[in-house]
Amino acid sequence: MKDRDPFYYILQPDFVLMNRRVYKQTLVARPSYTLEIQRKEWMHMTNNHVQTEPLKDKLEDNLNKIRNELGGSDDIIIREIGFGKDRIAHAAVIYTDGLADTKLITDFILDSQTQGNHAEEIDHATDEDNLLDALKSLALNLGDHKEITDFAGLYSNLLSGNTVLLLDGFARGIAAGTQGWKGRSVSEPVAQSVVRGPQEGFTETLRTNTSMVRRKIKDPNLWLETMQIGKVTKTDVAIMYIKGIVNDKIVEEVRARLGRIDIDGILESGYIEELIQDEAYSPFPTVSNTERPDSVAAELLEGRVAILVDGTPFVLIVPTLFISFFQTAEDYYQRADISTLLRIIRFISLFIAMVGPALYIAITTFHQELLPTQLLISLAAQREGVPFPAFIEALMMEVTFEVLREAGIRMPRPIGQAVSIVGTLVIGQAAVEAGIVSASMVIVVSITAISSFVITGYSMAISIRMIRFVIMGLAAAFGIFGIVVAMIALVLHLCSLRSFGIPFMSPFAPFIPADHKDTIFRFPHWAQSTRPRLINQKNTTRELMSRPTKPEK
C-alpha cells in the first residue's frame, strides 16, 4: 500500500540523507576506541569463512573477476570511466542497481568527472597515494567512504548498496556510502497499536530503525554496535544499549551469544531469538520483541539491550521477564490507576485463557457439586443431547477455533471475512442446534479465545494456547487435582527459566519488593524512583522527583 503513496518517492532521498547524517553522528559519538577493535574482531569472527583475496593491480583483472564471481548478474552495474583532462586515469564505478541510490551516483560521481572538478588533482597526482586521495576526496561528495583492499570487503560493500570505485594500477579501492533502496516508509505498528502514544513503528531498514531510537534518546551514552551475521545473507545486526545504565555483563553475554551464531541466513529476528535464548526447550519466550521505538527506548532506559535486525521491524529485547509480556507501552502514557487495573485484567485473562476450558471439563466431569443447583440442572439439560464427554466436546471446539483463527490470519482479507461468517454460524449456532456441543461450551471457548487476545505479548499468548491443551487433558483425567499439578509444574518450569542470566519470574521469584513499583501495579511516574534491580545493578536511580504539589497560597 505504501509503495503507491505519491509522496513516497519524493520523500525517499531526503530520508536517505537524514539517515546518513544520523549515522555519522553515531560514528562520532562512539567514545571508546577499544570498542571499535572489539567490533572488528567480532566482524572477523563472524566472517572468518570468507576468503580474503586482495585486490589486483590491473583494473581489467579486477573487473573480470567481479563479473565471473557474481555470475554476470544483471543488477551489478559496472561503468568504466576515465578521469582527468585526457581521461588518463582509467577507473570503474561499480554498484548494485536498486540498492544504491542511482541519482546520487549520477549526480556526484559522473557529474564531477565530466565537469573535471577534480581533474587537476588527479592530473597532478604523481604517486599512488596522492591519486587515491584524490579519488577519496571525489568520493567524499557522497558522504561516508571506506577504503577496501580485498574482494570480501568489495563484495560486502557492493551488495549492501555502496558504490565501489576502482582505479587502474592500484590494488585498493574506495567504497562510497550510496545506500538508498526503496523500503517501506514509517507507518503505524500493526501488532502493537495504542490509543494514546506515538503512532510510528519500525520499518524493515536497519538504519531507519536505529535513527528512530536515537530520536527518542539523544544521549552520547546510547551506543550502537553493528555486525554481520549469516554466511550467505550477511544480515546487519545491531545491538543498542545505554552505557552506564546497562549491566556490562549482559552486553558481554549478548555479544558472545551473537558471536557464536554460525548459520547461513538470518531473515527475521525470530532466527536470532531462537539461536540466543537461554533455554532451548521451553514453550515460553525468554526474548521479547517489539515494533515500537518508544518501547525500545523505555526498555533501554531500564538497562536492557535491544537487538535490531535488518529486514524486519521486530526488535528483540533482552533480558526479558515474564511480566514484560503483560505490559504495554500505553500503560505508561495513561493514568497509573487505570494502567494497574488493566494489568490485573490481563492477568485474569491469562488464567482464563490457560485453565478456562480445563476448569469447565473438571467441574462438569468430576466436581459438579461446585455449581449452584439451578446452574447444574440447566447445564445437565444442555448436555443431555450431547453424545460426547466434556473433554472431547471441549477439544473439538478448541481445535475448531484454532483452525478458524489460523484461517482468518492466513486468508486474503476479503475471503477472511467469509471464513469468520462461516465460523460464527457453524460454531455459534449450528453446532449447538445439531447437538454436537452444548451452548455453555461455546461460551467457554469464546471467553477463552477473547482472553488469549488480551495478553499483550503475542509470543506469550501462543505458548499459552498450546499449554491449554495439556491442562485440558490433565483436567479430563484428574479434575482439579490435575489442574493444580499442571500449575505447579508450570510454575516450576517458569521459575527454572532465565533470560540472559536474569531469573525469568523476577521480581516475583526471587521476590524483590522495590521492583513491584512496575509489575502488576504501575506506580505513578513520580513514585518510580528506581530501575529494575536485577537488570541493572549500578545506576539504579531513575529519577528524583517528589509527588507533584499544589501551589502555595
Add this chain to the structure above:
Amino acid sequence: MANNVKISLRQFTVLIMFYTIGTTILVIPAPLAADAGQHAWIAAIVGWLLGLLVVVLYVSLGKLFPQMTFIAYIEHTFGKWLGKPISLFFIFFSFVTSSIVLYYIGNFMTTQIMPETPIGAFVILFAGIVLMGLRLGLEVLARTAEILFPWFLLLFTTLTLFLIPEIEIQKIRPIIEIGFKPVIRAALVFAGTASLPMVVFLMIYPMSLNEKKGAGKAFYTGTLIGGIFIIIITFLSVSILGAELSAKNMYPSYALSKKINVGNFIQRVEILMAGLWFLTIFFKATFYAYGFISGIAQVFGCKDYRPFVIPCGMIMIAFSLVVYPDVVYMSDFESTVYIPFVISAGLLLPLFVLITGLIRKRMMNNQGVESDDE
C-alpha cells in the same frame, strides 16, 4: 552436593512454612481431637511451642557446622565407618516418609474425591512433579514456593473467612477443664507431624543460605507462621465439627471446607480448598525426597544428586504403593510406630550428633591448647 546453590532467607522461611503446613494441615485435627478432645487447639499451641524447642536444637546444630550438610556432619563427628550406617538411618527415615506422603495424596484422592481412579495414577502424577522439582534444583523450588505462597495465603484466608460464621463456641467448651497428659500427648503428635520432620532441612540449613546471619531467625519465623496456620485450622475444626467428628474424620479439614456456605451460593467448594493441601503437600513430599535422594548421593560421595532423582523416584513410587497395605494399618502405624520413629530420627539423632560434636570440638580445642602449650 551442589554447594553453589544458594537461596535467600525469605525463600527459606517460605519453604519451612510450606513444609510445616504440608500434610499436617490435612490430618492433624483428627489425632489432636482424639487425644485432647475440645482442647485440641490448646494442644496445638503447646505442640507449636514444643516445636520451637526442636528448632532450637536444629539451629544450634547449624551453628556448629555451618558449611556442611547433615550427612556430612554425621560423618564428620562419627567417622566414616560409624557415620555411614547412621546416615543410612536418616536416609531411610526420609525415604519412608516421602513414600508415606505420596501415599497420603493418593489415599486422600481415592477416598475423598475420585474413588474409581486407581491410587497409582495419582501417586505417579504427583511424584512426577516432585521429581521434576528435584531435578530443577533447590533454587527453583525456593522460587516456586515464593510464587505459590500468595496463592496459598489467598485460599487459606478465604477458607477461614468463609468458615467464621459457622463457628459454634459451645463446642470448645468447657475450656478450663484440661487434662495435662492428653494435651502433652497431643502436643507430641503435633510436634511429630509438623516440627520433627524438619530434620530434613538440615540438609540445606544453613549451608545453602545466602546469608548465615539471621538464618536461625528465618527458621524460627517459618516454624512460627506455619504453626499459626495449623492452630487456626485445628481451632476451626473443633469449633465447627466438634471434637468427636474431628477425631473420627480421616481428613477433618477437608470435611471442614464442606461446611462453607455463603448465601447459599458459595458452597461445596472443598475441591478448591483441596488446592491448599496439594500445594503444601507438594513441598512436604519434595523435601522428604530431597533428604532421601541427596542423602544417598552424599553417602556415596557424589557431587550432584540429580542423576539419582529418577531411579530413586521410581523406588519411592513403588514403595508408596505398598507402604501401607490399608487404612487400618496406616492409622495403627501412625498412632504406635510413627511417633517413636520420628523422635529417633528428628530428635535423638540430631541431639546425639550435637552432643558428640560439642564434645569433639571441646576435645579438639583442648588438644589445640595443649599443643600450643608444648
